[in-house]
Amino acid sequence: MNVHATTSRTKDDIASGLLNAPDLEDYYRRLIPVGMEAGWHKSEPSMYPMPKKEFVPAHWRYEHARAALDGAARLVGTEHAERRNLIMHNPIPGNTYATARTIVGAYQMIKGHEVARSHRHTANAMRFILEAGPKASTVVEGKKVPMVPGDVLLTPNWAWHGHSNDGPDNAYWIDFLDAPLTHVLGPMFFEQYHDEFVQQAAEVADNSPFRFPFAVWGPKAAAAPELAPGMREIIIGPPLLDTLRLKWRHFAKDTELGEAQTAANCCYAVQQGSGRLECDGYSFDWTRGDVIVIPSWRKAQWKANEDSFLFRVSDETLLEKINWLHSTAKGAQMENAENWGRGSF
Numbered sequence: 001m002n003v004h005a006t007t008s009r010t011k012d013d014i015a016s017g018l019l020n021a022p023d024l025e026d027y028y029r030r031l032i033p034v035g036m037e038a039g040w041h042k043s044e045p046s047m048y049p050m051p052k053k054e055f056v057p058a059h060w061r062y063e064h065a066r067a068a069l070d071g072a073a074r075l076v077g078t079e080h081a082e083r084r085n086l087i088m089h090n091p092i093p094g095n096t097y098a099t100a101r102t103i104v105g106a107y108q109m110i111k112g113h114e115v116a117r118s119h120r121h122t123a124n125a126m127r128f129i130l131e132a133g134p135k136a137s138t139v140v141e142g143k144k145v146p147m148v149p150g151d152v153l154l155t156p157n158w159a160w161h162g163h164s165n166d167g168p169d170n171a172y173w174i175d176f177l178d179a180p181l182t183h184v185l186g187p188m189f190f191e192q193y194h195d196e197f198v199q200q201a202a203e204v205a206d207n208s209p210f211r212f213p214f215a216v217w218g219p220k221a222a223a224a225p226e227l228a229p230g231m232r233e234i235i236i237g238p239p240l241l242d243t244l245r246l247k248w249r250h251f252a253k254d255t256e257l258g259e260a261q262t263a264a265n266c267c268y269a270v271q272q273g274s275g276r277l278e279c280d281g282y283s284f285d286w287t288r289g290d291v292i293v294i295p296s297w298r299k300a301q302w303k304a305n306e307d308s309f310l311f312r313v314s315d316e317t318l319l320e321k322i323n324w325l326h327s328t329a330k331g332a333q334m335e336n337a338e339n340w341g342r343g344s345f
């Protein structure tokens with residue numbers, strides 16, 4: 001008997017066993033070694049009436065993050081850490097990275113007179129500036145883009161970016177990326193800028209298309225039409241990211257808002273104000289610099305204690321493109337990228 005004959009007979013035995021299984025239990029057992037499972041016998045259904053609530057609503061406090069970043073600044077330099085950042089992973093078992101299923105958020109800082117290495121990646125990224133002196137900047141494609149508190153700076157897919165701080169003050173910000181989505185889909189690519197630690201940049205680009213100053217966009221949000229009593233929202237654009245939608249949300253003092261459920265995963269960072277969020281049994285008291293995540297299809301009830309601005313990052317842009325942006329909003333019309341800034345100019 002040669003090896004080939006043995007293999008053939010084994011194959012025949014497997015096929016014969018499946019063909020002639022005496023009962024379903026025996027049949028299911030024989031499917032295991034051939035790497036199959038009966039679709040009618042799955043332990044978990046693969047389709048269900050609405051999104052599963054696997055990621056949970058969660059809240060991170062800037063008070064904690066700032067102290068932790070200052071602690072890290074004593075212990076690790078940017079020459080050893082690609083980024084001195086603190087990842088806000090959703091507190092569910094087994095997860096160490098994603099804040100929501102498609103989005104990761106992280107607090108980050110560089111000290112005065114420090115730099116953070118230039119690199120690029122396929123994941124789309126942005127940063128929302130919390131604190132910075134006048135000479136802190138993100139170097140995007142060779143130009144210094146000023147980091148002013150409240151500003152939103154974009155580094156789309158494969159754009160070179162590093163950080164430099166020519167002044168004495170520490171700079172703190174929040175990064176949001178679609179890296180968890182990139183992980184799921186597969187095409188993660190990353191490259192360090194090899195010639196220099198930080199890409200040389202002489203030009204300061206105040207009017208960079210990648211910069212959305214709060215001095216411009218805050219007033220626009222506050223002047224936008226009300227979407228609900230006391231709540232205004234505006235899309236930040238033109239939208240340069242293919243997956244993520246960025247918005248400014250404004251709550252007037254004492255606004256209470258029961259928000260429609262949405263298929264989108266939404267992260268919020270607080271620029272100004274304070275309030276409370278009740279979300280599917282979770283309660284969070286939010287204030288400046290804090291981050292909140294409301295995963296897909298959660299019920300949210302907002303209360304603003306004071307005049308408040310929240311920066312909102314969601315995967316609405318992607319979901320809209322593929323017609324998956326479901327919502328319980330009455331008469332909900334899907335927004336589209338053409339609507340950015342509508343009603344505010």
Ligand SMILES: [Fe+2]
Pocket residue numbers: 119120121125161
């Ligand atoms: Fe980056």
